[in-house]
Amino acid sequence: MKQYAYYPGCSLESLGKNYHISALEVSRELGLELKELEDWNCCGATAYFPVDELLAYTLVSRNLAIAEKSGLQDFVAPCSACYKNAYFTNSYLQKDADLAEHINYALEADNLHVNGTMKVRHLIEVFIEDVGIEEIQKKVSNPLKGLRVAPYYGCQLVRPRKAKEDVENPQYFEGLLSALGAEPIEYASKTRCCGGSLIITNRKAALDMVHKLLQDAVKNNANVIATTCPMCNVNVEVYQSQVNREFGTDFSIPVMYFTQLMGIALGIEPKRIGVGASMLSLAQSTVS
Amino acid sequence: MAVELSFSKEIENIMYASHGKPIKDCLQCGTCSGSCPAVEFMDNSPREIIGLISADFKKEVLASNTYWTCASCYHCSVRCPAGIDIADMMYALKRYSMWKGEFQEGLIGPEFSESFVKMIVNSGRSFEPLLAATYLPKFSARDIVQEGLMATGLVLSGKMPLLPKKVKRLKNLQRMVRRIIPIGETK
Numbered sequence: 346m347k348q349y350a351y352y353p354g355c356s357l358e359s360l361g362k363n364y365h366i367s368a369l370e371v372s373r374e375l376g377l378e379l380k381e382l383e384d385w386n387c388c389g390a391t392a393y394f395p396v397d398e399l400l401a402y403t404l405v406s407r408n409l410a411i412a413e414k415s416g417l418q419d420f421v422a423p424c425s426a427c428y429k430n431a432y433f434t435n436s437y438l439q440k441d442a443d444l445a446e447h448i449n450y451a452l453e454a455d456n457l458h459v460n461g462t463m464k465v466r467h468l469i470e471v472f473i474e475d476v477g478i479e480e481i482q483k484k485v486s487n488p489l490k491g492l493r494v495a496p497y498y499g500c501q502l503v504r505p506r507k508a509k510e511d512v513e514n515p516q517y518f519e520g521l522l523s524a525l526g527a528e529p530i531e532y533a534s535k536t537r538c539c540g541g542s543l544i545i546t547n548r549k550a551a552l553d554m555v556h557k558l559l560q561d562a563v564k565n566n567a568n569v570i571a572t573t574c575p576m577c578n579v580n581v582e583v584y585q586s587q588v589n590r591e592f593g594t595d596f597s598i599p600v601m602y603f604t605q606l607m608g609i610a611l612g613i614e615p616k617r618i619g620v621g622a623s624m625l626s627l628a629q630s631t632v633s
Numbered sequence: 634m635a636v637e638l639s640f641s642k643e644i645e646n647i648m649y650a651s652h653g654k655p656i657k658d659c660l661q662c663g664t665c666s667g668s669c670p671a672v673e674f675m676d677n678s679p680r681e682i683i684g685l686i687s688a689d690f691k692k693e694v695l696a697s698n699t700y701w702t703c704a705s706c707y708h709c710s711v712r713c714p715a716g717i718d719i720a721d722m723m724y725a726l727k728r729y730s731m732w733k734g735e736f737q738e739g740l741i742g743p744e745f746s747e748s749f750v751k752m753i754v755n756s757g758r759s760f761e762p763l764l765a766a767t768y769l770p771k772f773s774a775r776d777i778v779q780e781g782l783m784a785t786g787l788v789l790s791g792k793m794p795l796l797p798k799k800v801k802r803l804k805n806l807q808r809m810v811r812r813i814i815p816i817g818e819t820k
Contacts, residue, residue, distance in 0.1 A: 358758075392750065398649050450812060504708065538704045542704050
């Protein structure tokens with residue numbers, strides 16, 4: 346069973362709890378073991394960088410250092426913001442010896458040392474690359490037939506650019522959904538930002554962004570929006586009622602983590618992946 | 634004699650991460666503004682802000698809400714034909730304005746970032762409910778009621794815990810932070 350250094354991030358122990366439990370269940374089902382880092386700290390999301398850049402990299406590096414110490418090779422984050430921060434901090438550590446020296450001086454205070462040797466990955470990448478679409482498809486016992494899913498990549502999963510990947514029109518999420526038997530819809534907003542980082546600091550702008558996303562998904566007849574990030578999920582699910590109040594709309598589209606959809610397709614008991622009765626009836630009504 | 638740096642140079646100097654092209658390479662094509670999901674809520678579009686920086690309009694830039702309205706989605710950065718990391722430039726502007734203590738009155742962003750960092754220094758973990766609650770007084774009465782109802786629902790549905798978690802080696806983490814930035818005694 347391949348093991349991964351798993352960095353859940355703060356959201357997964359509060360608002361994103363269902364993401365956490367479904368990630369663990371699905372991984373186990375696919376023969377992967379996510380080993381949670383010991384004593385990890387917050388990655389800072391988008392809130393450290395306005396204060397101090399070096400502090401931001403140092404706090405992220407503490408988690409990378411703990412992961413390196415575990416002896417595992419892959420650092421896996423289910424949250425797009427955690428993933429982006431860990432990915433770039435790790436790559437700067439490799440390229441910039443001076444930065445690494447500054448950070449390591451600070452890390453000494455916690456008896457840690459970072460080298461930038463982890464392979465930083467998002468959970469969806471791990472499933473697609475290490476298990477593979479075909480293997481996943483073979484394990485589907487409850488295909489999501491007829492379920493029209495809006496694959497929502499959001500922003501920081503795909504941007505900034507890491508290598509030569511497609512940042513405008515990625516396709517891997519669609520591929521995964523098709524393997525589950527679902528029908529991925531095409532819509533323009535799939536990589537457009539949901540405004541998650543603005544929900545407290547600029548509510549008006551954030552709700553406008555959620556509104557546009559919901560509108561696009563619903564117009565294209567999605568039954569459910571699938572997310573890869575706790576920020577997107579909470580923002581799009583929880584603030585739907587506020588969007589309705591603000592814009593006079595009546596959206597009530599379920600929002601689920603991609604791991605929950607995988608769990609249903611793999612035949613995992615719904616309550617073990619945090620899937621409530623309302624969501625389940627929706628998924629099942631289309632399976633019939 | 635100290636050389637006085639141009640505003641664009643000052644900003645570039647605090648853009649470690651981007652490794653992108655200098656701000657002066659901007660073509661003023663407007664791809665950034667056209668790609669920005671928050672542009673209609675900004676006083677100046679990203680293109681205008683870059684123009685103002687290049688022309689040394691420091692006061693106007695610092696008074697604008699633009700960089701605090703950036704959602705950090707990096708759409709501008711990946712599309713810029715001149716290769717400028719515009720989203721990172723927005724972060725640099727935030728840092729600059731925080732250092733100078735100059736930003737538009739009434740913005741939540743600067744205070745939010747500061748409280749967020751304080752929260753991490755005090756506990757090592759972030760905790761959304763506490764953060765959101767801090768800013769409720771800035772919302773309208775209707776928003777506060779809505780937010781309260783929503784939070785209660787989230788707690789009841791088991792989605793939201795009532796108490797935040799802390800890292801175990803908190804003293805070490807705080808010592809680590811002190812090696813980067815000067816902070817006073819923490820709780």
